[in-house]
Amino acid sequence: MIEKIKEISAKIYNEVVEIRRHIHKHPELSFEEKQTSEFIKNMLDEYGIEYTSGYVKYGVLGVIKGKQKGKIIALRTDIDALPIQENNTDYFSSENKNIMHACGHDIHLASLLGTAKILNKIKNELKGTVLLVFQPAEEKLPGGAKLMMEEGVFDKYKPDLIIGQHVMPDMPVGNVGFKSGMYMASTDEIYLTIKGKGGHAAMPHQITDTVLAASQVIVALQQIVSRKANIPTVLSFGKFIANGATNVIPDEVKIEGTFRTLNEEWRTEVHKLINKIAKSTAEAMGAECEVRIIDGYPYLKNDELVTENAINFSKEYLGVNYVENMETRMTGEDFAYYSQKYPTTFYRLGTMNAKTKEVFHLHSSNFKVDEEALKNSTGLMAWIAYSFLNK
Numbered sequence: 001m002i003e004k005i006k007e008i009s010a011k012i013y014n015e016v017v018e019i020r021r022h023i024h025k026h027p028e029l030s031f032e033e034k035q036t037s038e039f040i041k042n043m044l045d046e047y048g049i050e051y052t053s054g055y056v057k058y059g060v061l062g063v064i065k066g067k068q069k070g071k072i073i074a075l076r077t078d079i080d081a082l083p084i085q086e087n088n089t090d091y092f093s094s095e096n097k098n099i100m101h102a103c104g105h106d107i108h109l110a111s112l113l114g115t116a117k118i119l120n121k122i123k124n125e126l127k128g129t130v131l132l133v134f135q136p137a138e139e140k141l142p143g144g145a146k147l148m149m150e151e152g153v154f155d156k157y158k159p160d161l162i163i164g165q166h167v168m169p170d171m172p173v174g175n176v177g178f179k180s181g182m183y184m185a186s187t188d189e190i191y192l193t194i195k196g197k198g199g200h201a202a203m204p205h206q207i208t209d210t211v212l213a214a215s216q217v218i219v220a221l222q223q224i225v226s227r228k229a230n231i232p233t234v235l236s237f238g239k240f241i242a243n244g245a246t247n248v249i250p251d252e253v254k255i256e257g258t259f260r261t262l263n264e265e266w267r268t269e270v271h272k273l274i275n276k277i278a279k280s281t282a283e284a285m286g287a288e289c290e291v292r293i294i295d296g297y298p299y300l301k302n303d304e305l306v307t308e309n310a311i312n313f314s315k316e317y318l319g320v321n322y323v324e325n326m327e328t329r330m331t332g333e334d335f336a337y338y339s340q341k342y343p344t345t346f347y348r349l350g351t352m353n354a355k356t357k358e359v360f361h362l363h364s365s366n367f368k369v370d371e372e373a374l375k376n377s378t379g380l381m382a383w384i385a386y387s388f389l390n391k
């Protein structure tokens with residue numbers, strides 16, 4: 001079967017590249033993926049794959065039933081783009097102003113359509129069912145993954161495991177990477193407002209120095225990371241707005257940041273600590289602190305057994321030298337919601353040109369991939385799915 005999958009994969013490569021370029025040229029923002037959704041449905045119609053749609057408006061669930069009954073495996077792609085003006089000038093560069101596939105979701109989507117085509121061609125030899133999850137809104141809270149599950153995407157077919165992939169700009173094309181266990185972080189947004197009676201900067205003894213209080217709050221909060229955490233934790237503040245003047249202390253300072261970690265209990269505990277430390281530090285300085293924390297995605301854990309098997313299947317398909325072990329990352333991904341409920345593995349697809357070794361960063365206006373990545377990605381995911389069902 002491995003040879004057969006490789007053969008079909010090679011045959012459809014050009015078609016998959018065309019699909020990717022079409023998607024890339026017509027990107028749509030999170031929760032607005034109308035045309036993309038139509039395109040997916042048209043392709044599934046063309047392949048003769050049944051589906052249901054309308055999850056989170058534009059989500060699609062394709063179903064490929066094998067000849068024999070067996071396990072159910074779900075393969076997931078995200079389908080949304082980012083609010084970025086593309087800086088590349090290829091003929092297939094984005095024609096939508098300020099919208100760009102700068103996170104590789106066009107690659108994931110084209111790849112999954114290719115995988116679907118392959119699996120549909122060999123469905124008589126499949127022992128079980130393949131679910132194709134085309135998920136909107138990965139890039140925007142609360143994320144399409146959570147909403148699709150709430151809307152019952154897995155009510156009829158409950159997956160035994162879920163697989164997803166993501167491009168990796170600094171991994172050479174031809175390689176994939178896996179990480180068993182804790183892989184990506186939870187991502188919460190922190191909004192702090194420090195309030196007090198500001199005034200003339202020459203008379204600080206008569207006013208509340210909100211700027212100094214806000215500075216102390218930031219310094220004090222770092223103790224959570226340096227003195228309380230014993231697992232990977234990030235607390236970073238990228239916005240600090242004190243809109244006074246050289247001689248004016250403002251009444252209010254706004255601070256915004258991100259909190260990331262890899263354990264749900266610790267995450268809840270840190271929310272409490274942020275509240276306590278921020279409020280009491282501000283209070284000690286004669287100010288007040290309002291704390292608002294917006295829950296982002298949970299942390300992403302890759303199931304050990306599923307990951308180990310997927311690594312072995314990948315080594316069979318690509319060769320042992322093309323499968324890498326990866327480190328934990330503090331970035332986030334809404335695939336995490338699936339990982340909290342089902343055995344999953346989320347792996348990385350190398351998209352760096354092996355010769356130039358140029359790295360194009362995700363979410364940047366000049367993001368680019370080496371499309372050679374699509375040579376293996378479609379067949380690899382098909383082989384992984386086949387192997388999980390049939391072996």
Ligand code: NI
Pocket residue numbers: 103104105138166
């Ligand atoms: Ni992404």
